[in-house]
Amino acid sequence: xSDIVLKTENLTKRYGGVHAxxxxxxxxxxxxxxxxxxxxxxxxSTFVRQITAVEQRTSGQIWFxxxxxxxxxxxxxxxxxxxxxxxxxxLADDLDVPSNLFLGREKVLFNLGPFSILDRKYMRKATxxxxxxxxxxxxxxxxxxxxxxxxxxxxVAIARTATFASKLIIMDEPTAALGVQxxxxxxxxxxxxxxxxxxxxxxxxxxxxxxxxxDRIVVFRRxxxxxxxxxxxxxxxxxxxxxxxxxTGEAELAA
Amino acid sequence: MxxxxxxxxxxxxxxKKRAWPAEFNVFxxxxxxxxxxxxxxxxxxxxxxxxxxxxxxSGIFNEARLQIIILxxxxxxxxxxxxxxxxxxxxIDLSSGSIVGATAMIAMSFAQVATVNGxxxxxxxxxxxxxxxxxxxxxxxxxxxxxxxxxxxxxxLIAYTRIPPFIATLxxxxxxxxxxxxxxxxxxxxxPTDSFAAIGKGLMPVIIFLSLAVLFxxxxxxxxxxxxxxxxxxxxxxxxxxxxxxxxxKILVYVIAGVLAALAAVVLSSKNLTAQSGMGVMYELDAxxxxxxxxxxxxxxxxxxxxxxxxxxxxxxxxxxxTFLRLDAYYQEMVKGVxxxxxxVLDQWRQRLRALRA
Numbered sequence: 001x002s003d004i005v006l007k008t009e010n011l012t013k014r015y016g017g018v019h020a021x022x023x024x025x026x027x028x029x030x031x032x033x034x035x036x037x038x039x040x041x042x043x044x045s046t047f048v049r050q051i052t053a054v055e056q057r058t059s060g061q062i063w064f065x066x067x068x069x070x071x072x073x074x075x076x077x078x079x080x081x082x083x084x085x086x087x088x089x090x091l092a093d094d095l096d097v098p099s100n101l102f103l104g105r106e107k108v109l110f111n112l113g114p115f116s117i118l119d120r121k122y123m124r125k126a127t128x129x130x131x132x133x134x135x136x137x138x139x140x141x142x143x144x145x146x147x148x149x150x151x152x153x154x155x156v157a158i159a160r161t162a163t164f165a166s167k168l169i170i171m172d173e174p175t176a177a178l179g180v181q182x183x184x185x186x187x188x189x190x191x192x193x194x195x196x197x198x199x200x201x202x203x204x205x206x207x208x209x210x211x212x213x214x215d216r217i218v219v220f221r222r223x224x225x226x227x228x229x230x231x232x233x234x235x236x237x238x239x240x241x242x243x244x245x246x247x248t249g250e251a252e253l254a255a
Numbered sequence: 256m257x258x259x260x261x262x263x264x265x266x267x268x269x270x271k272k273r274a275w276p277a278e279f280n281v282f283x284x285x286x287x288x289x290x291x292x293x294x295x296x297x298x299x300x301x302x303x304x305x306x307x308x309x310x311x312x313s314g315i316f317n318e319a320r321l322q323i324i325i326l327x328x329x330x331x332x333x334x335x336x337x338x339x340x341x342x343x344x345x346x347i348d349l350s351s352g353s354i355v356g357a358t359a360m361i362a363m364s365f366a367q368v369a370t371v372n373g374x375x376x377x378x379x380x381x382x383x384x385x386x387x388x389x390x391x392x393x394x395x396x397x398x399x400x401x402x403x404x405x406x407x408x409x410x411x412l413i414a415y416t417r418i419p420p421f422i423a424t425l426x427x428x429x430x431x432x433x434x435x436x437x438x439x440x441x442x443x444x445x446x447p448t449d450s451f452a453a454i455g456k457g458l459m460p461v462i463i464f465l466s467l468a469v470l471f472x473x474x475x476x477x478x479x480x481x482x483x484x485x486x487x488x489x490x491x492x493x494x495x496x497x498x499x500x501x502x503x504x505k506i507l508v509y510v511i512a513g514v515l516a517a518l519a520a521v522v523l524s525s526k527n528l529t530a531q532s533g534m535g536v537m538y539e540l541d542a543x544x545x546x547x548x549x550x551x552x553x554x555x556x557x558x559x560x561x562x563x564x565x566x567x568x569x570x571x572x573x574x575x576x577x578t579f580l581r582l583d584a585y586y587q588e589m590v591k592g593v594x595x596x597x598x599x600v601l602d603q604w605r606q607r608l609r610a611l612r613a
Contacts, residue, residue: 075498090496094489094556095482103486104497106479114480114507 003030004063005168005199006051011060013046020046022223024060028168031197033190035210038220039243044203047220048170052084053077065167081167085157085174093146097138098127100145101160130163131155133196134189151182158189162198169193170201175209187213207236219243277550277557281565284548288569292576304579320575322458328545328571329464330526332564333519335542336464336471337512339563342546343475344508345488345555346420350409350427351516351542355535356435358401358520363444363530366394366451378445391450398517405431406513410506428539435532445529455526463522465564467515472560484508488555544595545570552602 006028013021021043028034036044050057053071062069064080071077074084091100102123108116127141136155138148145153154174161169171190175183190213193200204210210217211231219227219242227242241247292304302308307317334351341348364380369387371377379387405427412423453459475481483504486494495501519538524530549566551558573594577587 074496078498086496090490090493092486092489092493092556094485099482099486103482103494104499106482108479112478114478114483114504115474116479117477118479118482120477 004028005030005032005065006201007063008051009061009063011047011050011062012058013050013055014058019223021050021057024225026218026225028199028201031194031199032216033194033200033202033214034216034218035214036201036203036218036220037205037210037239037243042220042243043223044220045172046223048084048172048201048203051077052082052170083161083164083166083169085154085161085169085171091145091153091157094144096144097131097141097156098123100156101127101130101163103160105164126163127159130159133192134159134162135192136189137185149182151178151185154178154182154186155189158186162189162193166198168199168201170203172203173205174202175204175206183209207239210239211236221245278559278562278565281548281550281562281569285565285569285572288572288576292572292579296579300580302579304576320579322461324568324571324575325461326458327574328567329460330519330523331538331541331570332464332545332567333460333467333522334512334516334538335545335563335567336467336560337515338539338542339546339549339551339558339560340471340475340484340508341420341512342543342551342553343488343555343558344484344505345491346413346505346508347543347553348409348424348509348512349421349539350405350424350431351512351519352535352538352540353428353431353435354402354405354513354516355520355523355538356532357405357431357438358398358517359524359530359534360435360438360444360532361401362394362398362517362521363447363451363524364394364438365389365397366391366447366525367444368446368448371446376446378443380439380444388448391448391454394447394451395454395521398521399514402513402515402517402520403510404513405516406510407506409513410509413509414502414505432532435534439532441532443529443531447525447528451525452528453525455522455524460522460526463518467518468560468564475560480504480507485556489557540595541570541591544591544598547595547602548598550602552606553599 004027006026008024008026011021011024011026012019024043024047026047036047038044046055049055050060051062052074053076054074064082069080071080078084092103095103098120106116107119107122107126109119110117124141131138134155136152136159138152138155145156148156158171158174174190175186178186187209190200190202194213202210202214215231217227217229217231217234217239218225219229219239221243226248227239229238238247289305296302296304303317304320305316307314334355338348338351365386366389367379367381367387368376369379369382375382376387381387409424409427412418412426413420416423454463475484483494483499486497486499487501487504491501520535523534545567546558546563547553547566548569549558549562549564551562551566573590574587577590
């Protein structure tokens with residue numbers, strides 16, 4: 001039990017009459033990288049939004065880091081150690097890299113409320129360390145994010161989640177808008193995270209990526225988890241049939 | 256040899272090629288403007304704009320003109336410091352001119368003397384209550400209170416009702432002007448104490464303006480408040496998701512803008528030795544213009560107090576240059592409008608160019 005980082009039981013979310021998520025039972029162990037796959041509207045993002053408390057679940061329970069949790073909002077979830085890389089990045093374009101990494105949790109020299117003096121040297125050093133740890137390549141940290149490529153921005157966003165020694169990282173389609181080289185760069189970071197033993201949930205449509213990077217694949221269909229397979233027990237063909245509904249998976253789950 | 260500086264992941268950049276700060280362009284514009292006025296003066300008027308040409312006055316520069324340039328912009332400049340923060344944070348403040356009017360009236364009422372030439376002060380608001388000849392701190396605190404209250408209303412409206420800043424501060428603009436008129440039933444309030452009059456005497460407005468500019472430039476660069484201003488103006492959703500308390504921050508920004516407008520009112524009424532309900536009309540637009548000319552982006556997230564200070568100097572040079580060329584004040588107004596629109600168009604072009612290059 002103790003090596004389980006995240007566990008959900010009967011997690012359910014309804015928007016009015018729409019059952020976006022139905023009775024999701026999910027487990028994530030220490031150091032494990034799990035992929036979540038499924039068609040558009042299958043409930044992947046809804047699932048993540050319940051865990052990160054961007055939305056409040058209709059019913060069900062969540063355990064995180066050994067305790068049952070009821071986060072009131074995303075900031076509480078983040079304080080507890082769940083870091084999310086959002087599809088829309090959540091970076092401030094006009095700030096440089098250290099400022100973005102430390103956005104909302106700036107390190108200060110003296111505490112004077114809002115007028116606290118920032119410890120810029122420390123933040124720059126810590127940023128360099130974090131970027132080296134995640135193997136991110138950025139020529140000039142003092143440049144604003146606006147001047148960077150999509151891949152570099154995504155790398156900064158990911159480095160931010162990795163900087164704060166989080167207990168769980170969730171990425172929602174981190175390479176959806178990136179080119180080939182940039183995708184490779186982001187995937188390298190994810191491998192580095194794996195080597196560092198950081199648990200991760202990756203939402204992706206990219207079959208090759210999922211088989212490259214993850215230990216386990218969970219398939220969502222119409223708001224339900226229809227498959228939960230170890231990488232070595234399955235192949236792309238198999239996963240596609242679960243995603244499309246050619247295979248229902250109820251037999252396996254019941255067994 | 257190119258001087259290189261290290262980045263991370265084995266990459267480096269050419270430190271010499273690093274883009275110069277945006278303020279440098281604004282400063283360049285200021286220099287060019289001065290040179291243009293100097294050349295026009297030399298060629299058509301046989302007089303110098305910048306340099307001292309009189310033999311009975313010492314000094315290389317025309318110090319009287321330089322003083323006028325900075326003195327006439329320093330009061331609106333104080334407002335512009337606050338407006339700059341509001342714009343960087345992604346908002347706009349149209350109420351500052353009216354806050355100047357209302358605050359000047361109210362503060363001046365607490366700064367009046369009891370007797371003028373041995374007779375009771377005919378303009379005193381609170382003669383009956385005996386609230387005359389008060390220490391200078393009283394009207395100053397009253398002013399700060401007024402600015403704080405106005406800013407609090409602005410900020411709370413914007414943060415909690417989510418109406419656009421344009422509308423919220425437009426409401427305050429009309430309301431505060433109404434308060435200014437109601438306070439004295441259209442009569443000016445005059446005869447301040449000597450200590451109150453000292454605040455705006457001589458070059459004091461310039462000293463106050465520049466000290467505040469330095470203070471807020473440091474705050475914007477080195478404190479959490481400044482960092483969050485840029486973050487909110489640049490991507491409000493990202494700032495919210497990063498855990499910044501947007502509502503509190505916005506209220507604080509508008510409160511600071513209100514207090515700075517109130518301080519401008521103190522300096523202005525002290526300098527003029529009187530307060531009238533029409534004081535500060537259009538100051539909000541002049542302040543916004545100074546910020547925009549100084550490179551503060553109306554879409555938020557970019558700009559600096561230093562830029563606004565240079566922008567205010569450009570403003571001052573234009574006004575004083577027109578006077579130097581003996582052109583009517585009407586032309587000044589017209590050209591001011593052109594310059595404001597021009598600065599915004601330039602900013603748009605700059606952004607589009609940058610987007611193309613990226």
